[in-house]
Amino acid sequence: MTILRDSSTSLYQQIAQQLLEEIHRGDFEPSGKLPSEAEIGERFAVSRVTVRLAIGKLCDEGVVERKQGKGTFVAAKQLRHGLDALRSFHEALLLQGLKSTMQVIGHQLVPTPEGLRPLFPQAAKLLCVERLHYVDDEPIALGRSHLPAELAGVVWKEVEQQPIYSVLEQVTGCPVSRADMAIRAQQADKGLAGALGIKRGAALLVMERTSWFADGRCCDRTTFYIKPERYSFVISGVFKAGI
Template sequence: MKRQSRPKAPRTTPAAAPLQRDSATSLYRQIADQLEHDILAGHFAAHGKLPSEHELTVRFGVSRVTVRQAMDALLAAGLVVKKQGKGTFVAGQKLQHDLHSMQGFYDSLIAQGVEPETRLIEFAAIARPEYVDASLANPSGQCFFLRRIYQVGGEPIAMVCAYLPADAAKVSWQQASENPIYGILERLLQLRIARADVRIRAQPAGARIGRELGLGPRAALLVMERESFCSDGTVAEHSSFYIRPENYEFLLSAQGPLPISSSIRGATRARVEQLA
């Protein structure tokens, strides 16, 4: 798998322009606008750290509350991310996963011009969990388990836990490190993937996944659960991707025609009761 070079050090931030304290635009909005300009102008490198809360209060001559409001505005706009115990950083490239076409997680990053680093953490035979299809296991009830971290710019963005056929025992650690999941299945195990069912949900990171992704246990994650099938309907793999949500989104295009239901039930009655 390809690797990406480390990001460059943050550039020097220009001096703050004077705030217009008698303007109708709030102080926090003026600060947010200046920082947004600095980010978009490249004064901070991608994934670069922003000045601390204290540094910004001194720079702009405002209270911590005002600085926090400005940072919250940048966070809401997707321009920055907060990392527990480390500070606030410039958000990286917004990444998308197109659900309309069948594509692996790694290949979807490559298609967007990103060259992620990967780190294989676990690749071993384990007892098949009950929620994993029995066709992945051998007669002794074992399947193969893979756990991998994906990084962009040196920062973890996702972790995958994948259950593979027991035949993956013939795949070496080196081969598993160098191939994405679909590469292991198609190139090394000679399986032909015909379709996949994908489910998306949100959940807290928890202690273990949070540590791997640099998040607190209560931080929200996107979870993409995928089950892939061969042309004969046999399950080929069952994967769960735990994704940091700040720079990742899923895209699905829906085609018409658009069916429209009858009028919303109870809406008129509720309005009448409010006017009574």
Template sequence: MSLIRNNPVAMYLQIADRLRAEITEGAYEPSGQLPSESQIMARFTVSRVTVRLALQQLDRDGLIERRKGKGTFVAGKQVRHQIDTLRSFHESLKVQGFDATMRIVELTAIETPSAFIPLFGTTCALLERLHVVNDEPIALGRSFLPAFMSELEREIAEQQPTYALLKDKAGADIVSAEIAIGARAVPPRITSLIGAAENAILLVLERSSYFETGACAEKSEFFIRPERYQFVLGSRMPDR
């Protein structure tokens, strides 16, 4: 749609209004990323200065975030996790188009917490990873895994989601999971790692996953910044 060139409203404000309406309508879901300056220039046949003025207006209005080297994004874009789909935490970020990465915090063999000894024996693996979206930490994942998982190469553990790692090492698929979601205060170490305020209340997702044999594959907790994350549960009417 072309601009009204002789409109007394400056062209950059017209562009800002168009983009504002599209943001409200969800046109830039799921990633929340707006077109580049060059793409907006070509769309409206205007100069880069005009485009930058429009984006500055949206920035002042708190509608967008401009990330150096990454582009322009809808402000406060939330990650959505479809909890009725069997999908690892990292995968749920990637399928939405986010620039999602993982950073190893801890990967080691430990004495199994007493509650998990019936599942893993006296020794298990501890894998802690920081989940990062567009260079911003949003969650810390802590997984207790079978002892052989402590032999993972750190580079691989930073690239592959938990379910893929388990399948590769155990040679068996994850076929089911039990999930519980709550909110609570956590130790300062965790809030510091994910950039939350020291006394912040975080979302906590607890997950137990199982191989097709029925054996427990993992017991995990994800400590999540609530302002950046949203859980979604689909439902349907039963057949009659």
């Protein structure tokens, strides 16, 4: 498409429309990165100001997003986590056809935190495992799990891409039968900000999951700290007459 300089439609709007069509065609896949402002300006023979107006229009419409120091990218797909089925955080991402990976960043036996003693009344110690969850190589969540101490012998690098539920069943022979979840918000502290590549004090979604074996024993308390701009929780309901 050649932009029309004598058109009633402004140059920046024409450029934005052309870029939008190319995005819809998938021209910038797989990375999603658009050319630099200088490259776009040279291509259309327009000023940097005009290019910025075009990119700004696409940003305002949620089509692209600017990443500090990296450039402009096609806006990421919104991630959804259904709350009406028992599945791991990792599995919820895989079911959407996403490139989802995990990285263990720490694991150690710790004295059972006071707040978890009612859940693990016989446990003097629990295994604390921290994992970063990535989508398209971008960290989107940190999961901090407290697990039975019998998992201390697990070589976590070897099961790095397996959900906690899978590891629990392999070690104990007992599948997870149910889970309770609570969702809240909090600000990122220094540690979370560093791990997720965000500013300290930025808003995070927090999902707290407590999981149980069929015999009533608690087997997992995991807290997920999630970057909210790409993530939403959804639940399906069925209308029942008379209620």
